[in-house]
Amino acid sequence: MxxxxxxxxxxxxxxxxxxxxxxxxxxxxxxxxxxxxxxxxxxxxxxxxxxxxxxxxxxxxxxxxxxxxxxxxxxxxxxxxxxxxxxxxxxxxxxxxxxxxxxxxxxxxxxxxxxxxxxxxxxxxxxxxxxxxxxxxxxxxxxxxxxxxxxxxxxxxxxxxxxxxxxxxxxxxxxxxxxxxxxxxxxxxxxxxxxxxxxxxxxxxxQLARKRWETRSFKALASLWSELVEVSPDIVLTPAGSGEVAEDDADFFLHRRVIEINDGILTLRAYRSGRVQHATTHALAQLGEADTLRGHATVEAAVLKDAVRAKHRGLKPNGDIARPAPGTDKREGNLRAETEWLLLVAKAYADSDVVRATTTETAQEKEVVSTP
Structure with missing residues (x-):
């Protein structure tokens, strides 16, 4: 040169x-x-x-x-x-x-x-x-x-x-x-x-952009990760998983956080409500967002939010178990694809009005049914 x-x-x-x-x-x-x-x-x-x-x-x-x-x-x-x-x-x-x-x-x-x-x-x-x-x-x-x-x-x-x-x-x-x-x-x-x-x-x-994206993603997934750890503490691989992360180690910590979240989702399989899934899909269909990637993530967030609440109370769904989100099998199995999907789910989990409405309504119905 x-x-x-x-x-x-x-x-x-x-x-x-x-x-x-x-x-x-x-x-x-x-x-x-x-x-x-x-x-x-x-x-x-x-x-x-x-x-x-x-x-x-x-x-x-x-x-x-x-x-x-x-x-x-x-x-x-x-x-x-x-x-x-x-x-x-x-x-x-x-x-x-x-x-x-x-x-x-x-x-x-x-x-x-x-x-x-x-x-x-x-x-x-x-x-x-x-x-x-x-x-x-x-x-x-x-x-x-x-x-x-x-x-x-x-x-x-x-x-x-x-x-x-x-x-x-x-x-x-x-x-x-x-x-x-x-x-x-x-x-x-x-x-x-x-x-x-x-x-x-x-x-x-x-490389600089990748490390910053990994650091931001690690922090953005913290809320969803904390919710899952609260009901399934065994998913944490090591205590260091909840600490701060430096950019040089962002790849390693983000990998671990994604694995722990996916493990937490697996522990909630018995609590995934098909009723919540159908209700959220119907609500999104009225908004014209049912068949979009963001819509699928919103449905998954509603199912997870309801499952976390159900496991807290020890209530398993009486109806069908919710199926995995559409496109789960077709999604590339690399860190970026998994992270981007979980980021959409985490955002909907924390901020979506549709998720909040459907899970609140379902929780109220469960309380009525479970009240003697």
Whole structure:
């Protein structure tokens, strides 16, 4: 990565007025050579980066081979530059210079494009997939630049006069030729650099966001967890389960809290009232929320709230036992899916007016039935 950024900085700095002045004060007319050699170095460094990702076992050998190719290309270009300077860089020598430059750059960029595109399908991390595909788009933009250079090469080699030599770019798109000679490689470089650095930037940010989500979720489930522990204290794995949690340990503590809540739900199976389930579903149907995920969570919260109250009083339902919530078997069995479901249940358990109304009504009916 250091080689990539350093060589790209040299490549663009050599074209800037200040950089051109510094370079050409040492090497007359040498800003183009310095920029082109730095561009080839950057392309080689990018490909070496990809070798490390795709096949670390063979990366060292493949990188050494690419370095030999790079040194050879730079040596030939430097030799042609020296020979051309004495002859004021004739079109033929300049065409040969361009051929070496474009051939090496095009082959390297093309190989990198193929590798990034293939590797993006094997990557598990979303940021890495997006980054590699962004780099692939950047390579495509760089290949547009290579195609333009080949067009220039043909024009100069056969003296067709299709490209005017020695024009100056007032911007990245003016004249139009600068779109291909300046804008295309600049966009390609930006996309490649962004694509390669995105996973490194996204990973720590995603981990920080995950830890904060785990900490918030752990605290948000505390109320539901306390209700279940009160009627089923044996579900607590260790006394530390009720303590504060640091972000570094959030994953472990959240796992344990989710397991304990699910264990608590299992201990209430005999107290799950089918009547409460039907009443809550009917109430939600009138509100148009019966067949939504939030609606299913509200029904489950009502069933649990009634079951906790029934176990407190030792009253088992006289009717049908409530079935598990819809979609329970289809839900992914990972921490995030289980937590998100329990968060919906916990919120409805604490705040839903429908849950409060149906469970209160059912509790009153049970008291009437149980009164001698």
């Amino acid at each position: 250091v080689a990539i950024f350093a060589s790209l900085w040299v490549a663009f700095a050599a074209y800037a007025p200040a950089g051109r002045y510094v370079v050409e004060s040492v090497i007359p007319h040498g800003s183009r050579l310095v920029s082109n050699c730095a561009s080839l170095t950057a392309a080689t460094a990018v490909l070496a980066f990809m070798f490390q990702i795709s096949d670390p076992d063979t990366a060292r050998r493949r990188i050494r081979l690419r370095l030999i190719y790079l040194i050879s290309a730079v040596s030939v270009m430097s030799g042609l530059f020296v020979a051309g300077d004495e002859d004021r860089f004739s079109p033929q020598l300049y065409a040969l210079y361009l051929f070496v430059y474009v051939a090496y750059l095009g082959i390297t960029v093309g190989e990198f494009l193929v590798q990034t595109w293939k590797q993006s399908f094997r990557s598990r991390r979303t940021s890495q997939r997006i980054g590699l595909r962004t780099a692939s788009v950047g390579c495509a933009s760089a290949l547009v630049y290579c195609c333009y250079k080949i067009f220039t090469l043909v024009s100069l080699g056969f003296d067709l006069g299709l490209i005017t030599h020695g024009y100056q770019c007032s911007s990245m798109v003016t004249p139009v030729r600068c779109t291909f000679s300046v804008a295309a490689p600049a966009i390609g470089v930006l996309l490649v650099v962004f694509g390669l650095t995105l996973p490194a930037l996204a990973w720590p940010l995603s």
